[in-house]
Amino acid sequence: MSDDEYDLPFGAGTLTVSLPDCEVDVAVPAGGEPVDPRAAAEAALDDPHGPPIDEIVDAGDDVCLVVTDVTRATPDEALVAAMVERLPVERDRITIVLGLGLHRPMTDDEIEAGLGEFADLARNHDPDATVEVGTVDGVSIRVNPSVADADTVLATGMVEPHQYAGFSGGAKTVVIGAGAEPVIRHTHGPDLLAEPGVRLGRIDDNPFREFIDRAGDLAGPDFCVNVTHGPAGILGAAAGDPRAVVRDLAETAREALSVTVTGEYDAVLGGVAAPKDANLYQTSRAATYVLLGANNPVRAGGRVVLPARLPEGAGEGRGEKRFYDRLSSGASADAVFEEMREGYEPGAQRAFVLARALRDHEVWITNSEHPEVVEDCLMHAADSPEEAIEPGSRVLVVPDALSTLLV
Structure with a gap:
């Protein structure tokens, strides 16, 4: 060349x-050394933000795990595998919801490619079939019935620059991915998007991110494993409390992705x-x-x-x-x-x-x-x-x- x-x-x-x-x-951003997603997830689960996953989930719980859809290059199979092996529940108590938001349903081939051995547990989210779990600022927080009915909600996610949330990931996988039109109408409407704090790369004092996090207190996740990436691939993982996970990985992403x-x-x-x-x-x-x-x-x-x-x-x-x-x-x-x-x-x-x-x-x-x-x-x-x-x-x-x- x-x-x-x-x-x-x-x-x-x-x-x-x-x-x-x-x-x-x-x-060209500085990037960083890529890591093996499964190994990074295991390390994150060993040192989570908050209580470990086996203290979050009880043996008799019905667990719903919300994962990202085909629009995110998240290594979901590796993250799900790392979580599932630590859960004190039988496989038949786990349901996986594909966090589509208002995107198209994933095909069987895409589900198989994204989730591998866990593909049989997965179902596409339907934003028209949801259950209200509460309200935030008068906005109905509605989620997939499997999320609403679960004793514990878990999630994967990709913490990457996001036009509105500053960085994606955390509660967003559940609140938007497994959510309904009222939340999307509010968070993506012209009034909220016009707020000066709603901007790419900003978490602090960002009304969009703050709303998503508060909605997540109602809808879940109770625990998440997220990754972030750079030009060379996955750069790291974090697990536990969704707010802390996003903040942790956003710092990694900023260092790796910023160019003056x-x-x-x-x-x-x-x-x-x-x-x-x-x-x-x-x-x-x-x-x-x-x-x-x-x-x-x-x-x-x-x-x-x-x-x-x-x-x-x-x-x-x-x-x-x-x-x-x-x-x-x-x-x-x-x-x-x-x-x-x-x-x-x-x-x-x-x-x-x-x-x-x-x-x-x-x-x-x-x-x-x-x-x-x-x-x-x-x-x-x-x-x-x-x-x-x-x-x-x-x-x-x-x-x-x-x-x-x-x-």
Whole structure:
């Protein structure tokens, strides 16, 4: 590879981009040494935040374990195995709920790939079939019946940068993943998302994160095992109290993922690793992470360029379809943003946040299987990044745009 070529994740492999006529900087976080997920989970369970798991779960308990869905690259099988071997209950007392939120159900093959020997215990969450377990600030906290009926609720999770929660993981796997529209409508609505503390990489004084944690006090989890990751893979695990787990791993993630950037760029070329490249809903996160993060490096009128396959088009879940409907029916980003400030359906928040970014910047999606969907959604499609980036541009290459904090 020559000095003016750059490798980005693309599908199961990489895409090499050549920018010989551009001034290029590359934002590569420090990362860290990858660890074996199962070994890291075992070590975390040996030294949890709070009581150990075998003191949380009693022998006669019915246990519900909520795991992440196919949109998260969480090593769920390893985390579940580490927990299950320490539980003082028989296997037939364990139910696994796939935390879909408003995403599409997982297929049998995806469940098998994600959970292996535990796939037979798993069921897709249905956000229309939920049970209320209480209220927070007048908002009904509703969860999957298996969660509501369980004596003990456990969870896996991925603590990674999140546009609203600061970092994902902790109680979010249960409250959102196994939750219902009232919570998603409140947490992802325009009023809460407009709060200044709701931002990428921020946990303290973040109203979104605070609400999720309080809802988790009602719904669970009682105990969780989460991991965080960097460019090289899983960097660490933590177990126990959900708040403490998120705080622990967020610190690890910040150290591994932060890159200081100075000046302004004409374009940011960002990589979107699988599984986030499956659809436009997920891929568009990379654009808003760059443009609405702590330090937006793109000049006014500049662009973010993202190669992504998009085999699912805009996405197949309820939220993804609402995202597409809002953007594809809008006359402009300004029009969509102003209309959605008055309110929108749960799941459509990605359209609201993306429209906010599109008011001042362009987003180009290249190399996709569905360029017509990209164009429908007020963005630009191109066959390659070289086509989307003008010669002579000052370019910042961010090989892993969803796992890099630009500060």
